[in-house]
Structure formats: structure tokens, C-alpha cells
Amino acid sequence: MSINQYNMNSLLEKQQVKKRRKVSSDQKPSSKRVKVEISRIFSRKGKTKAAFRPLGVISANNQNNRFVEKIKQEPAKTHREQVKKAQRPKEKKTKLPSFTVPAATALFMVMGLFLIINSHDGGFDWIGRQVVSPELEQNSQLNLARYVGINNENIPNSASNERSEELLTDSIPLDLTETFAWENYTVLRGDTVSGIAQKFAVSMDAIISSNGITNARTLREGEVLRIPNMDGIPYTVREGDTLSSISQSMGVPFEAILDANDLQSDVIRAGTNLFIPGARMNRDDLRLALGELFLYPVRGSRLSSPFGWRNDPFTGVRRHHAAIDLSAPMGTSIISAMDGRVSATGYDRTYGNFIILTHSGGFQTMYAHLQTIGVRTGDQVRQGVQIGTVGNTGYSTGPHLHFAVFRNGRAVNPLDFLSPQR
Numbered sequence: 001m002s003i004n005q006y007n008m009n010s011l012l013e014k015q016q017v018k019k020r021r022k023v024s025s026d027q028k029p030s031s032k033r034v035k036v037e038i039s040r041i042f043s044r045k046g047k048t049k050a051a052f053r054p055l056g057v058i059s060a061n062n063q064n065n066r067f068v069e070k071i072k073q074e075p076a077k078t079h080r081e082q083v084k085k086a087q088r089p090k091e092k093k094t095k096l097p098s099f100t101v102p103a104a105t106a107l108f109m110v111m112g113l114f115l116i117i118n119s120h121d122g123g124f125d126w127i128g129r130q131v132v133s134p135e136l137e138q139n140s141q142l143n144l145a146r147y148v149g150i151n152n153e154n155i156p157n158s159a160s161n162e163r164s165e166e167l168l169t170d171s172i173p174l175d176l177t178e179t180f181a182w183e184n185y186t187v188l189r190g191d192t193v194s195g196i197a198q199k200f201a202v203s204m205d206a207i208i209s210s211n212g213i214t215n216a217r218t219l220r221e222g223e224v225l226r227i228p229n230m231d232g233i234p235y236t237v238r239e240g241d242t243l244s245s246i247s248q249s250m251g252v253p254f255e256a257i258l259d260a261n262d263l264q265s266d267v268i269r270a271g272t273n274l275f276i277p278g279a280r281m282n283r284d285d286l287r288l289a290l291g292e293l294f295l296y297p298v299r300g301s302r303l304s305s306p307f308g309w310r311n312d313p314f315t316g317v318r319r320h321h322a323a324i325d326l327s328a329p330m331g332t333s334i335i336s337a338m339d340g341r342v343s344a345t346g347y348d349r350t351y352g353n354f355i356i357l358t359h360s361g362g363f364q365t366m367y368a369h370l371q372t373i374g375v376r377t378g379d380q381v382r383q384g385v386q387i388g389t390v391g392n393t394g395y396s397t398g399p400h401l402h403f404a405v406f407r408n409g410r411a412v413n414p415l416d417f418l419s420p421q422r
Contacts, residue, residue, distance in 0.1 A: 180230060180260045180275055187223040192216070193290070200227050205281040208289045209233040215416060216290050232260070232277040239270045250279040284361060292419035294337035295384060297367060298401050299421070301326035307413040313397050322411035323366070323404035330371060330399040332390040335383075337365050337403075337418075342379040342387075351402060352394025355387055361407075368402035369394050 185196065193216040197204045208216060210233070211225050235246065243266045247254040258266070260277040268274070280286075287293045305325035312319050340357040343364070347353055351368035355375060358364050371391025381387060392399045405414040 180228065180262075180277065183227045183229060185225045185227050187219050187221055187225060189221045191219055191221075193219065196225070196227070200229075202228060203231045203280075204290070205233055205279075205286060206231050208286065209281050213289055217416070228275065230260070230277055232275055233279045233281055235274050235276050235279070237268050237270050237272040237274060241268065241270070242266070243268060246274070246276065250276050252276055252278050287419075288361070288417065291416055293363075293417040294365070294405070294414070294419070295335065296326075296418055296421045297334050297337050297365075297403055298326045298328045298332055298390060299335075301328040301332070301401065301421075303327075304400055307415065314395070323368075323402050324414050325400045325402055327398070327400045328390045330390060330392065333386045334367055334370065334388045334390060334401060336381045336385050336387050337383070338363070339383045340365070340381060342375045342377050342381060345373050345375065345377055348394060350395045352396060353388070353391060354394075357381065357387075364406040366402070366404040366406070368404075369396045369400060371399075 183200075185200070187196075193204050193207055193213065197207055200207075204216070206228050207213070207225060210228055213219075232252075235250070237246075243254060243257055243263075246252075247257060254266075256277050257263070257274065261274050281289075284293060303324060304327040305321060307324050308321060309318060310321045311317070336357060338357075338359045340359040340363075342355065343358040344356040345354070348368075351366075353370035353373055354366060354368040355370065355373060356364060356366050367388060369391055370388040370393065372389045373387075374389075375381060375387045390399050390401055396402075403414055405412050405417060
């Protein structure tokens with residue numbers, strides 16, 4: 001063998017050794033040295049030759065064998081579970097009776113149900129109706145109570161006081177499901193505002209305010225009146241008004257104003273005419289229209305001289321009498337016809353001892369020929385309070401009261417404003 005061949009063989013052997021080491025290191029990365037053991041494999045026929053196998057290969061074979069055994073056992077396990085399930089007693093299921101309803105029968109049943117609902121009070125009014133929910137504030141609860149006309153017993157205890165009693169006493173029932181509308185009425189002979197109000201089941205406030213009546217005692221036969229179908233008063237929107245401010249000032253729920261006037265939003269313009277359901281006229285304005293603004297200043301008195309032209313009792317000359325004379329015994333009490341302030345007291349050659357009171361609404365009253373004066377200038381007096389006594393002072397023919405009423409500085413007939421004497 002030549003030296004070159006020997007070197008070639010040595011080089012090949014070294015390369016084969018390197019390859020074997022590399023294969024061993026790939027099979028067992030944690031060990032640089034290839035570990036082997038002799039495993040003798042026995043078959044059914046006997047022994048076989050010993051074989052050299054790497055540990056990694058043996059371990060992998062063992063795992064594969066266990067996995068195969070497990071797979072083999074699965075069908076048997078599944079079979080046993082199926083047998084046990086088949087041996088269990090079966091539960092009997094109860095079937096509910098079923099039936100079918102013809103389409104025509106179902107339609108008649110639905111129609112019958114609707115007829116039953118409609119036969120109750122209100123029918124289908126509840127569909128699409130907005131519920132007015134009362135707020136927690138006391139005034140809002142009272143306003144809502146006035147609006148729907150509920151009694152004081154249904155108001156929460158927190159709202160039962162003098163204010164609530166006053167509001168509920170003057171409350172006007174109002175049907176929430178009603179749609180606002182006007183109706184014309186021609187005044188007949190003998191008609192009165194109170195009688196017309198009773199006929200149409202509305203308040204006198206509604207008739208007076210809707211027709212601008214200033215004196216309910218002077219209804220004319222043939223006059224046509226506008227009658228609302230619910231209680232309330234008309235209102236003309238002013239600059240700066242909002243529905244919220246109108247609602248608060250009138251004491252009527254916001255939603256009620258929207259519904260009565262069929263408003264789609266709360267935007268309103270000055271000059272718009274609204275109807276405020278459930279609202280009342282100012283007390284003095286109502287009494288003024290009814291001719292009951294003032295009380296008779298002398299109870300039990302007799303009208304001895306009316307307002308207007310008459311012959312002077314001393315000279316016989318025809319003169320205008322800008323007051324009424326109420327005859328009464330000397331010293332009879334004289335009361336304030338209306339709340340007011342004492343603007344003047346004193347003595348005059350014609351009127352004798354006198355008192356002048358100033359009232360709201362541009363009114364003033366004068367009491368003359370008094371025996372005594374019981375108030376001083378600047379005093380605030382309440383309606384019905386004694387302010388003096390009947391006398392015969394000044395230009396007078398006997399004990400009586402000269403009673404005059406002025407409106408915006410002009411003398412008017414007191415009988416147009418005096419409530420009936422009781």
C-alpha cells in the first residue's frame with residue numbers, strides 16, 4: 001500500500017468518525033458521548049442476536065408502544081359505556097296535548113278581547129296618552145291637583161296647609177282626555193253669567209275672560225258669547241314670556257298648556273293667543289266683572305239717593321250726584337269697602353268729615369258726612385274693617401253716608417261694583 005492510499009484511508013476514517021459523533025449528538029443533545037446498551041429482543045421463537053441501540057431510540061419506542069396500547073383499549077372502553085347506557089331504564093316523557101286553532105277562530109277571539117277592553121271606562125284612551133308626573137315640589141303637586149280636580153285627601157301630608165286648602169277650595173276639575181274647542185251661544189232674555197256657566201258646566205271665569213265681559217250684570221239679549229268646552233282663561237303671549245314662566249305664574253302644568261293648544265314645541269311668540277286650561281282670573285278682576293269688587297260700606301243701610309242727575313235737596317237746582325247716599329242711624333259703623341291705604345282724612349265745608357282710601361286697579365273710595373274718623377293718613381286697612389261712623393256733618397239733610405267711587409280719577413257708579421247687601 002502506498003503512502004498516498006494510506007493517507008486517504010485515514011482521512012476517510014476520520015470523516016466517518018466525525019459523522020457518527022454528529023449523528024449521536026443530534027439524537028442526544030445533552031450528552032456528547034453516545035451511550036448504548038445491549039438489549040436483547042426475544043420473540044415467540046426464542047432469542048435473537050444482541051443489537052446495539054441508542055437510548056433515545058429505545059425511549060421513543062417505549063412511548064409509542066404505550067400510545068398504541070391506549071388506542072387499542074379505547075374501543076373496549078367505549079363499548080362498555082354503551083352497554084351500561086343501554087341497560088339503564090328509559091324515562092317516560094309525558095306529551096302535552098296539542099291542538100290547532102283555525103285562523104277565523106283566532107281572529108274572532110282577538111276581536112272579542114278588544115271589545116271587552118273598549119267596554120271599560122276610558123276605552124282605548126290610554127293608548128298614546130302622556131302621563132303627567134307630579135314633581136316633588138309642593139306647589140307643583142298642588143297645581144297638578146288643581147288641574148285634575150283631586151280632593152284634599154289625595155294630596156300628600158306635606159302639602160296640606162293653609163296654602164293647599166286655599167288652592168284646593170278654588171280648584172276646577174278638568175278632564176285630561178278632553179280636546180279643547182269653542183262653542184257659540186246666543187244670550188237669551190233673563191240669562192246671567194252664572195246661569196250660562198252652569199248650563200255648559202264651566203266656570204264663570206272661563207265665560208267672562210273669553211268674552212272680555214267687564215260687567216256681568218249688563219248682558220244683552222242676542223249677544224253671541226264664545227264658550228270653551230273646558231275651564232280656563234285665554235292669555236296673550238307677551239315679550240319675554242315662555243311656556244315655563246306662564247305655567248308657573250298661572251299654576252298650570254306645562255304639559256297641559258301644550259296639549260290644550262296642540263303645540264308641537266315649547267317655542268312661542270309674542271302676540272300668540274293661548275288657552276290656559278284650569279287657570280283662574282285674578283280675584284279682584286273677577287269680582288270687578290261680577291260687580292262684587294266692593295262691600296257695602298254700611299250694613300243694613302237704605303239707598304236714599306242714587307248716582308246720576310238729581311234735584312239739589314237745598315236749592316232744587318238739577319245737579320249731577322257723583323256718588324250714592326246710604327241712609328243709616330247716627331253712629332252706625334262704616335267699613336272699608338276694599339283693601340287699601342288711607343290717602344286723606346279731614347273736614348270739608350260740603351262733605352263734612354271725610355276719608356279717602358286708595359285701592360289697587362286705579363280705584364279710590366270716598367266716605368263723607370262722618371260723625372267720627374277712626375283712621376289716620378297712611379294707614380293700611382283691610383276690607384271690612386271699621387274706619388268711622390255715620391254722621392250729619394257738612395252739607396247734609398240728615399244722618400247718612402255719602403259714598404263715591406273713582407276709577408283712574410273719574411267718578412263711576414258705585415252700584416256697578418258693590419256686592420249685594422246681606
